[in-house]
Amino acid sequence: MAAIEHVIGIDLGTTNSVVATVLDGEVHVMPDEAGARLQASMVAFLEDGSVVVGNGARQEAVVDPLNTIYSAKRLIGRHYTSNEVKTALQQFPFKLVKGKNQVPLVEVRGERYGLPEISGMTLRRMKDIAERYLGQPVAQAVITVPANFNDTQRQMTKLAGHLAGLDVLRVINEPTAAALAYGYGRDIDARIAVYDFGGGTFDITILQVRGNVFEVVSTAGDTFLGGDDFDNRLARYMLLGFKQQHGFALDHDALAFSRLKQVAEKLKCELSVKDRAIVNVRELALDADGKPCDLRFQVDRASVDERCQDIVQRSFLVCDEALRGARMKAEDVDGVVLVGGTTRMPLVRQMVAEYFRREPLTDLNPDEVVAIGAAIQGASLVSDPFAKGAPAQPLLLDVTPMSLGVQTVSGYFDVLIPRNASIPCEQTRVFTTTVDDQTTVRLQIYQGESKVAADNTKLGEIELYGLRAAPRGEVEIEVVFEIDADGMVVVTARDRETGIEQATRINVAAGYSPDEVEAMIERGI
Amino acid sequence: MEQKGPSGTVPQLGRIALKRVAVPRAQAAPPPPTRNALVAEPDKAVRKAVAAHLPRDRFQTWTFEDADSAYDHFGQNGVDLVILGRELPGMAGTVLAQLMRNSRKGSAVAILLMSPSYRDPYLGAGDCNAFGADAFLALPAAPDVLLARVEAALSKREPVARLDLLPKPLAEEIDRLYGDLEHLNYYDLLALPPDADADALQRRFHELSLQLHPDRHTRLRGRAPHVWEKINAVYKRLSEAYKVLVDPPRRRSYNLGLRRRGKLRLEKDPFSAREDRELALCETDDARRHVLESLELRSLGDLEGAGEAMARALAFEPDNEELGLVLSSIRKLLSIVERDG
CATH class of the missing domain: 1.10.287.110 (DnaJ domain)
Incomplete structure (x- = not known):
């Protein structure tokens, strides 16, 4: 008998990654050779040309920050001009350059790498850990992404898996994976809310779980709400402390503020386990006489909580929206699952419990819950549920988190597939020529919720070319916009009258051409 | 396409050129399922050649030279495979294919569309599916290509x-x-x-x-x-x-x-000229925002919400008579819908 093929589930995190698989009906989180279940999502390029990936790269980040790449997930699939890349250019010690087609590239030791290559190295490391643990090669994987990842980010994540030598069976949303980890095998009939508060984004997903069916009823998010907001708030609090201590303000000192933000992040974590903390920052600024001033700041959790309550409150506005979409009230939720580092804050836990009027579920390790869900989904995708005696497998009914549409002549956003539409799904729309003998029609494809197309994320441009020459309005092109089970966009078009498939050219913004992908595969990672 | 002389004569029944190919049933082995095939093509040489190349032990073939008679036969008899010429007297083959496909019996039938390749340059590769058709055959074609396309079309319609x-x-x-x-x-x-x-x-x-x-x-x-x-x-x-x-x-x-x-599906109308016009009526961004909301709610069928949003838009531009007219038309529609239950 041939060895059983294992599908691995990978939580490809911003900071850490986890890999899991199902063995004999049980989920195993697979540790590395040192016994570590969490791997740093970091890649260090050493002087001798070798590459260290995972926890081994962590110490390189301290001694050689220029050549150690981290947080690739924040940048993958983004435009070079996006806010995330701008922030990274200021904050990250490693070098980012602009590639073709608005793609950001990492430049390290004179070589340029795409973000999918960097993420691919982390995925390759997770694959190696799994192969060592299982004692056999692994070829198939399910990879998780944040619910708010757009089409480009998903495509690039899939490409990263491909570069790592993995057949990516599915890209699934992290909150959905978490719900699966909690609900699978418990035979429940319940409504579950997954409250996912990360470093830079917040999202909430509401699921109806019935036996083995996990239906995402609605999802909502705020891509500008996250742990960073607490850090900013704390840093400003420290500025206030500095003013009281030294009698002058530092409000416009960007350098001092960025130092304080780093301190604030540590302080936040400290206050999650202690009631009070003391911070010392040496030589934060110079006074009027040019004398260096230190900051000595003593703070207790209660006063920080008071100053940060409104940030948590903002997350509940998003929860309200998701509940409205699900036609539910907060108290209708039967279980709350917490995901993301920010949910470690006692303030967040307490306020979530008050909002939903129930204690959040915490019996699974929050670091591992997403990978566990991915592994369960992976096993389900390769099983035959109709075979005799097959164990019951879970089924995920997921939705698309963002509306998909095209730009109208006047610049507005014409929604084709609204957000929260269940996937896979499709929508057909007819486009026509506006000028006599027009032979091409261009469609600008966007994803987002703004009524103005330009305020959304541009996915790309579709060009219908080689149209038959005819008076304007006579050529009607039927375009089918499909969102597949991975949440990715597929577009096909055909001439309505002749029924002939219409040639299309898709230019993906911030994406790679087939040649570039080919080159990446050739080079290997 | 190479033409072989088909056996038997072609009896002329009015407009209908009907040809019946006798299918001797095998006695010993269980007979393979015989399928009914229909060929409609005005060019006699092509029509005959196609019919002649369909294996007789698998197909009972009927040929027609125009669209109407082919469609009549299709409506009255069970047909498994349809082979259509691109241009037929009375109707384009593409239109006939769609007509057949959309009919009650349409989903189970395999449709193969033929066209001289010079007419449809984009179909040159032969792998493009025509609307309603399962496969496409660029003419001229070798017999084995014809049979390969026939198989491709049939497999698409094979009942699960x-x-x-x-x-x-x-x-x-x-x-x-x-x-x-x-x-x-x-x-x-x-x-x-x-x-x-x-x-x-x-x-x-x-x-x-x-x-x-x-x-x-x-x-x-x-x-x-x-x-x-x-x-x-x-x-x-x-x-x-x-x-x-x-x-x-x-x-x-x-x-x-x-x-x-009798609409079986809910279709969202595309962002229309009407929508652009309503937005053009606004003078302020505030009003425009609410008009957009109103348009979206209307597309979702929520007339009540759409009316409220339009009223909010009007609050920013109380003197905008055109917007006022839009609001009253929404309310009128709402009253009709409510009356109809």
Whole structure:
């Protein structure tokens, strides 16, 4: 008998990654050779040309920050001009350059790498850990992404898996994976809310779980709400402390503020386990006489909580929206699952419990819950549920988190597939020529919720070319916009009258051409 | 295409050029399933050659030179395979293909469309599917190419129940739903009464999803692509039906279209000239924002909400008479809908 093929589930995190698989009906989180279940999502390029990936790269980040790449997930699939890349250019010690087609590239030791290559190295490391643990090669994987990842980010994540030598069976949303980890095998009939508060984004997903069916009823998010907001708030609090201590303000000192933000992040974590903390920052600024001033700041959790309550409150506005979409009230939720580092804050836990009027579920390790869900989904995708005696497998009914549409002549956003539409799904729309003998029609494809197309994320441009020459309005092109089970966009078009498939050219913004992908595969990672 | 002299004469019955190819049934071995084939092509040489190349032990072939007679025959007899010329007297082959496909018997029939390659340069590669057709044949073509295309077309329409891939009842359910996809309304599709509530809808949809979600059939993707495509088509429509019916405003709008115009699906109108016009009426961004909201709610069938949003827009531009007219027309429509229940 041939060895059983294992599908691995990978939580490809911003900071850490986890890999899991199902063995004999049980989920195993697979540790590395040192016994570590969490791997740093970091890649260090050493002087001798070798590459260290995972926890081994962590110490390189301290001694050689220029050549150690981290947080690739924040940048993958983004435009070079996006806010995330701008922030990274200021904050990250490693070098980012602009590639073709608005793609950001990492430049390290004179070589340029795409973000999918960097993420691919982390995925390759997770694959190696799994192969060592299982004692056999692994070829198939399910990879998780944040619910708010757009089409480009998903495509690039899939490409990263491909570069790592993995057949990516599915890209699934992290909150959905978490719900699966909690609900699978418990035979429940319940409504579950997954409250996912990360470093830079917040999202909430509401699921109806019935036996083995996990239906995402609605999802909502705020891509500008996250742990960073607490850090900013704390840093400003420290500025206030500095003013009281030294009698002058530092409000416009960007350098001092960025130092304080780093301190604030540590302080936040400290206050999650202690009631009070003391911070010392040496030589934060110079006074009027040019004398260096230190900051000595003593703070207790209660006063920080008071100053940060409104940030948590903002997350509940998003929860309200998701509940409205699900036609539910907060108290209708039967279980709350917490995901993301920010949910470690006692303030967040307490306020979530008050909002939903129930204690959040915490019996699974929050670091591992997403990978566990991915592994369960992976096993389900390769099983035959109709075979005799097959164990019951879970089924995920997921939705698309963002509306998909095209730009109208006047610049507005014409929604084709609204957000929260269940996937896979499709929508057909007819486009026509506006000028006599027009032979091409261009469609600008966007994803987002703004009524103005330009305020959304541009996915790309579709060009219908080689149209038959005819008076304007006579050529009607039927375009089918499909969102597949991975949440990715597929577009096909055909001439309505002749029924002939219409040639299309898709230019993906911030994406790679087939040649570039080919080159990446050739080079290997 | 090389022409071989077909056996037998072609009796002329009025306009109908009908040719019956005798199929001797094998006595010993169980006979392979005989399929009924229909060839419609005005060019006599092409018509005869195509008919002659269809193996007689598998096909009983009928030939026609125009669209009307072919369609009549199709409507009155069971046909498994249709081969159509690009241009037929009376109707374009593409139009006839769509007509056949959309008819009651249409989903099970394999349709092959033929066209001289110079006429359709984009079909030159021969792998483009024409609307309603399952395969395309660029003329001139060698006999083996013809037969390959015939097989390709037939395999796409092969009933799932005839393949030993899935439990029989499930396979039959897939065939039934796929066959009736364009003829069932959302309620019939989900096999639920018109007064089914949200809970009943969800339970039914979950039941169906466990059977028909593409994730339950990933093995078929490579093994039986046409079955995989059928399952996808069926599932997408089921989930469309569920998502509309579970949302009260969209369900109201769907019910209205179904009752008044027999519309089986809820279609969102594209962002139209009307929408651009209404936005152009606004002078302030505030009003524009609310007009957009109103337009969106109207597209979802929520006239009440649309009226309220329009009233909010008007609050920013109280003197805008044109906007006032839009609001009163929404209210008028709302009263009609409410009166009709």
